[in-house]
Structures are given as structure tokens and as C-alpha cells.
Amino acid sequence: MNGAHSLLATLTGNGIGVCFANPGTSEMHIVAALDQVTGMRCVLGLFEGVVTGAADGYARMAGRPAATLLHLGPGLANGLSNLHNAMRAQSAVVNVIGDHATYHRRYDAPLTSDIEGTARPFSHWVRTTPDAASVAADTAAAVAAARTAPGRVASLIVPADAAWSALTAAPAPVQAVVPAPPRVPEPAVETAARILRSGHPAALLLGPQATREAPLEVAGQIAAATGSRLYSPTQNARITRGAGRVPVQRIPYPVDQAVALLADVRDLVLVGAKPPVAFFAYPGKPSRLDPPGTRVHELARPDQDVPGALTALRDALGAGGAVPRRAGISRPALPGGALTPAKIGAVLSALMPPDAVVVDESITTGRSFLADTAGAAPHDWILPTGGSIGYALPCAAGAAIASPGRRVIVLESDGSGMYMPQALWTHAREQLDILTLVFANRGYQILRHELSNVGATAGGPRAEALMDLGRPDIDWVSLARTFGVPGSRAATADELARQVAAGLSAPGPRLIEVAL
């Protein structure tokens, strides 16, 4: 038994059974140990952002962490942007990074870099394990850190000699000690109850832990009893929704629309969410989206027991018997003719199977999709959280692995889909039931809007060249073929409906280029 065995045994002994990996030489003993320690499913990504994005998607759907396996500082670096998204999603990730053998570091070999310094801006917890004997305790500490509410990124650095050195005795298993999230103190609940009873226009802003089915039910009772509204941040890790579920209104991305939505709110109760802020600063527009003078009350911090706080609030309001408003079922007729965003939304709403998982990175094309699908069959909707684009294809791989038997639908933009397209290979290798729709409008369409939103002079040809994804057009059907994913192109609503229906009934991955 060596440090690598100890690492894997400690991970699996603490309930981590999936590892997304892109290893190199310094991780070879860990790779070899996979055939000697049972219980770890290892999934290869061809790029490290695929690995970390999949771990994020896995955590969002499984509610527990996966591990990653990355190769030194540059391998970690390639995975950072999706760790940023994971942190903003409150996803638990045990991020394992190999390093040179400890005695080799001082030679400054080509791949040497400051791994801890690289990890720190994108991790809640960073530790380098010094030797094989320490691996078990440090791995358990990483698991505990990752699983500490609301879910954190824990980066554990494992030098090659810590992995390969023999342990003289099999170490006793080390159990991760995960602290329970603290209960919200009563005064915070009472204050929230008093606010909601006051009759002023009030809203609950529901963070990612409050938008799952059970806490949404409770929030729906509170809303029904008090007339308060239910909002979610523009970026939310996962919303459980569809016919029969309690609907929650997402705050829109465009600042003017967000400000208009919140204009008459006087009291805002934060439920594991931060105050609403604009995604970017725009000259002459506010950074805060709630109107000046809004009274903001924090019912629960994200690291507290958020669902428990909602239940306590409901009970303080005596709303246990209230019946929440629920979304009705609505299956629109399949549209025909030229493609529009509304028709795409109708196709989705009509054909979405029960218990689908939607991973949404549809940016400008998808502005109406949440509204369009409010009455679709019950499903989960995953949204960008950290704003780093390219997350959807990797995230979908992890979400699918966490959700066997459920269909994953990726709503992808052609700009965003170009950041980590090699995730499609993992969809194919693992034969995941993922249907990817790529909305090919041949541009960074959002930037064309943003150029005027920030008050920049209308772009000339050089600016336009940086927002144009044509010259040459990207052929998404060929891209799918590259990675062994069946692909097709839909140029009309009829074609889209036919191809979506076919894609949702066939096993394995599939891609549709939606030509806009």
C-alpha cells in the first residue's frame, strides 16, 4: 500500500465514487492504483476545464462532491475557470492536483510553478500533503472542507513521492468530519416574519439551496400566506421547476429589466442569497438592482441551514396549512416555419421529458426559455453561476453521470460552446444521454448589445470582427462527428421539433445545430 492507494481508499471511504481526470506523469501512481482500490469510477476529460466543469455539474445534481485529478500547476490552471463557476454555484468539489516529487521541486523543472498560489483564488481550502503517511488525514480534511455548507472547492496537492512511497502499515480509515450547517438564530426568523406580515411589497430572494423541490414548497407556502414574491438570482446553480412545482421568477440579466422587476419591492428577504447586483457595471446604471431605500433582511446566510430557516419562517408565520401556487401544465403545439427563440422555447416545452436536466448557456437566444418552459414536464434547470462561459458541455457530462436515467438537455450558444468543445468526446465515451442544442447565430451576439450598453461608440469593422463568428462559419455537425456524437442541422422549426424528438428518444449523446 502506498500514498496513492491511501488517497483513493480515503475518497471512496468517504462516499466519493466518481473522479473526473486528466492526469500526467506525476499522477501515474494514482492512475495505477485505480485498478487496485475498488469503488472509484474514473472519467477522462481531454482538457482540464472539462474535468472541473463536470465535477461542478456532478455536485449540482448529486448534492455531494466528485473528485478531480489534474496535472501540476498548468493542468490546474486550465481547470480554474470552471472552478470559479463551481465556487459561485456553491458546489462541493475535491480538487486533486499532482505535483513533482518533493525533492524534485528545487530543480525548477519546466512544469514547476506555484501550485498553491494558483489554486488559492479559486478554492476555499488549499493544502499540500507532505508525505504518504499524511495522505489519508489530508484527504479526509479535503472532503470535510468540500462538504462544509454550502459546498466548497477544496484543493489537495499530492506530490508524486507522497503518492508512490510505500506505507509500512495499512492506515486506519479516516472519516471526514463534516460540520452540520448552523441553524439560523430565532431573531432572524422573527424579523423576517414581522417584515412579511407588514403588508409592504416584499420578496424572498432564493439562493441555490432554496430552489430545490422541498424548500421551494415551503417558500411557496410563505408566499401564499403573505403575498410576497419569490425571486431567484440571475445566476442560480439549479432550479427545480416545471408543471406542479412552485414557480420562482429569475431576475433578468439586462439591468433595465431587472430594475423594473424589482422597482416596487420595499422589503427584500435574502434566503441563502446575496443582494442582487448587476452582472457588469454600465455607465449611468446602478450596480445594485433593488431600488434605493429597499430594506434588506438576511434570513439565512448560504453557510447556514437554509431549508431549515425557510421551514422555521413558515412556522413562525403559521403558514403550515397554506397551499402554494404551482405552475400549471402547458404543452404548446409544435410550431412550424422559420426559427425564432419563442418557437425554440415552444419545442422545448412541448417535448421535454419528465425529470429532464436542462443545462442552460443559451445567453441571448435563450432569454425567454425559462418563461417558455414554465409549464413543461417537471425538470431541473441549471444556470451559469460564475459567468465564465464554456461551462455547459462539461457541466452536462457531470450532471448526466450524477443523474442516471434522466435526460440532459444542453442549451448552448455557438460562442460559448467553442471554449471547451472537447467535452463532447466525454459525452460519447461515457455514452451519456445528453442532447445538445447549439444556437448558431454566428456571433458573440451579447457583445453587440453590450457594446452599446456600456456607451461605447458603435463599433467599426475592427470591433465587429471581434464579435463575428463567421468567416469561416463553424460547422457544428462536423464537430459532433469529430467526437463520435451523432449530429444534425435544423434550419426550420419543423426540423428542430423532429430532431429534438428523435434525439430525446435515442440513447447516448446527440447534437443539433440550430441555424439561426
Added chain:
Amino acid sequence: MNGAHSLLATLTGNGIGVCFANPGTSEMHIVAALDQVTGMRCVLGLFEGVVTGAADGYARMAGRPAATLLHLGPGLANGLSNLHNAMRAQSAVVNVIGDHATYHRRYDAPLTSDIEGTARPFSHWVRTTPDAASVAADTAAAVAAARTAPGRVASLIVPADAAWSALTAAPAPVQAVVPAPPRVPEPAVETAARILRSGHPAALLLGPQATREAPLEVAGQIAAATGSRLYSPTQNARITRGAGRVPVQRIPYPVDQAVALLADVRDLVLVGAKPPVAFFAYPGKPSRLDPPGTRVHELARPDQDVPGALTALRDALGAGGAVPRRAGISRPALPGGALTPAKIGAVLSALMPPDAVVVDESITTGRSFLADTAGAAPHDWILPTGGSIGYALPCAAGAAIASPGRRVIVLESDGSGMYMPQALWTHAREQLDILTLVFANRGYQILRHELSNVGATAGGPRAEALMDLGRPDIDWVSLARTFGVPGSRAATADELARQVAAGLSAPGPRLIEVAL
């Protein structure tokens, strides 16, 4: 005039005429300014690693920096691995990163992160410019830092309001003050001369500044006069070579071969290079590649005047009249039949046009390519420096833009080529004369070797699954089509020769999948 105009005017006023970019909302004023400030060619990459890798390739061939334009912390993060390679190549890069408006940072919007902390492990110089009035001076300081010998990565963070705020007066142009590299002190030259006169087996280890044509000529005279050998590190940014050039022996990657090559060296003179070290640690093998007891003398540090030190050494040795050994021309006959690495090397050597630029990331397939092409038409050979794979396709884009009229040949592995394949789109958009050969052996072949090199138990099926790039096979011809690059597949040496000849005679990019 605003801060964005000031940024671009200062860059172009200091000789930076190319910017590789993947901008977002916070960079929109800089994008808009491209149409108002003349002299900046802006090249779009669909992923940030393409942007930074291209800047590295540009610097290696142009000998001066390009700028980048990246989007906040996660955009920077996606570009870090190729900045690592750039640092190890001693490439000058002015790395420009947009940030939220200064007043917006405290709201912790989704894309907020510690940008300076993210940049620091992969930059020699980091600064956040505070406001529009400071942009010119800070930009000039970034250029000066980047151009300080031997070439550095300077990261300049530009908040959105520093870019968009108006300047009351057009600022005076600020000139970057670039310190000249210090001359090597005479005692260092005299010591080296004494060592080389001693008659013991000696070698010069030539860093990246010593392997260009002119300093290599001088090194060749020193070698001819003293019998010393010329080596270059395994990883070297650029070697000018081919028929008529002074040959230099690259230290091989496998530790045993490197140790054998250096076994009888008694004196090692470092010429802008570090002592030779193993790429990775392997149990029971040395980290240092030169034999124990070797006397190591540093003639010149990389930040000193390396070519000047070589000239001073030659003159101290009175070797100004010596005639260096030069590589003879050797054009092998075109091979036929089944493909082997040696036949691929012969095709390259036979068909390489004069002044080609070869970007080599061929890993296991290409172990013999340097030897195979020693007598090819004169060319430059670019090697991996930092060991972060995926650099070749981005690097080639920058190298091609820096080298108009020269043909760029990429020798790519199928594992490495999957990290940043979207670089091919930039090849197509800019219609760069880049011929890419992908050696498709359907595996991380090097890891299969490394698994046993590090002494891990032979891999079982789980380990093997992490080194196998089949299931499904990657279709590189479809990948090329995705990005508008003409592609073909060669399964025999005859087919390869025909396709390489055709690819080198047609303008624009082309890709050949070499089926191994």
C-alpha cells in the same frame, strides 16, 4: 479620448502592433477604440489559451511582444497555461486583462475574482491601473517590463471605468524605457575561456537566446576552436537550424538517454541556460542530468547579454577565425509503404521549404524528428518550453503572423491537439500558411511509457482507459472541416508525402491526420 484610446495609442506608440484577443463586456471600450486608434491588428481567438499561446509564438518569432486582451479573472485563468509556456520560453508578452469598473468590485458580481492573485504565479510583472489618467504610464511600464531581458510576461489589469473615462487632455505619449541587458563581467568570460582551453571534455549548454543564427555561428567557432560540444536544453524556445547552420544537440527527454549523452562531460558552461534537469522525478533516477562532479560554470544568466557573452568568449579564445562545423544538406528520397516515425521524418526533411517554421509538439512520435531534419532546408524549430501541452496550434498562429511569407509546419500529437483545437479557426480566419500534421496514435502514448518509468504496477483496464484516446476515435479531418480548414488523412508514407507536398504549395491552413 478615453483610457481605452490611451491604452492602444501607448501600445502602438511603443511598437506593439498585434493584439490577440478574446474580449467581453468589460473590454468593450477597448474594442470600440480599435476603430479609432490606428496601427493595431487585432486577432480573435475563440478561447483564451489560443490568445496567450499565439502571443508566445509571436514573441518567439518576432523577437518583440504582442499584446493580449482577456476578460476578467476567469478569462485570464483560461490563458494561464500558455503564459506558463511563454515564461519558460523567455517570451515577451504584454498581457492585458479587463476588470469590472472600480466602483463595481465591492458588489462581488459573479465574474469577480482576485485577478492580481491569479496573474501573479504566471507573470513577472503585475499591475492594476487605477484610472484613465494612469493608463498611458502603466501601459508603457508594462511594455518595458515585458521587453526587459530576456523577455517577460507583464500583466496589466484595466478596470472598465479606467478604459471608458474621458481624459480631459490628450496625454503626452509615454515611451517605454527598456533597460539594456547588462554585459557579462570579464571574469565570467575569462573563467569560461580557461575551462574550454583545459582540454577536458566540455560542453556549452545554449539557452534560447543562444540558438538563433548569429550567436550559434559564434558558438560554432568556439566549439571548432576548443573541441567543446554544443547542447541545448530539452525544452528550448527556438532553434535556428538546417543545412548550412551550426548544429546543436538537444538533450533528450528520456532521463536514461540524457544521462548517457552527458556521461563524459566534465565541464559544463551555461550560456543563458539553467543546469540540465529531468522533466519529471522518477524513483531511483537522478533529478540532475549532468554527471555528479561536473563543474558547472555560468557564462551568462538569461537576463544578461547572452549573444555578447558568446562573442566575448570567442574573442578571449582567439577563435574569431575558426570555421564552425555546419550541417550538410540532406534530402532523403521520399519513402513509401507503411508509416513509421522515421519515414515521417524523411518526408519532412525532403519537403520542408526554405525558411519554414516548425512548431513541434509531436511528443513520442517525434523523438527522431530533430535528427531526421538536421540537413533539411534552413528553418526554425520551436519546442515546448513549459511542458503544458496544447501549445502548438495556438503558438503556430502567432508564429505565422510574426513571419509573413514563411511556411509554418505544426507537428502535433492527438492527445496534445485536443487541449486547444479551436486555434484552427484562427488559422482559417486569418488564412495563415500553416500546415498541421496530427500524429493519431489514439492514445496518450507517453503516459503508457511513463507508467512503467515511474515504477507503477502495469496498468489494469481502469488505468488504460485514462491513456486510451479511442472509444470513440477522434476524427481529425472532421475537426478541420469544423473550422474551415481543408483536411485529409494519410495512412501510408506515399499518401503522406503527396499530401504534405500539396499542403505546402497551397496558400492558407491545411491539416493532415497521420493515421499511425
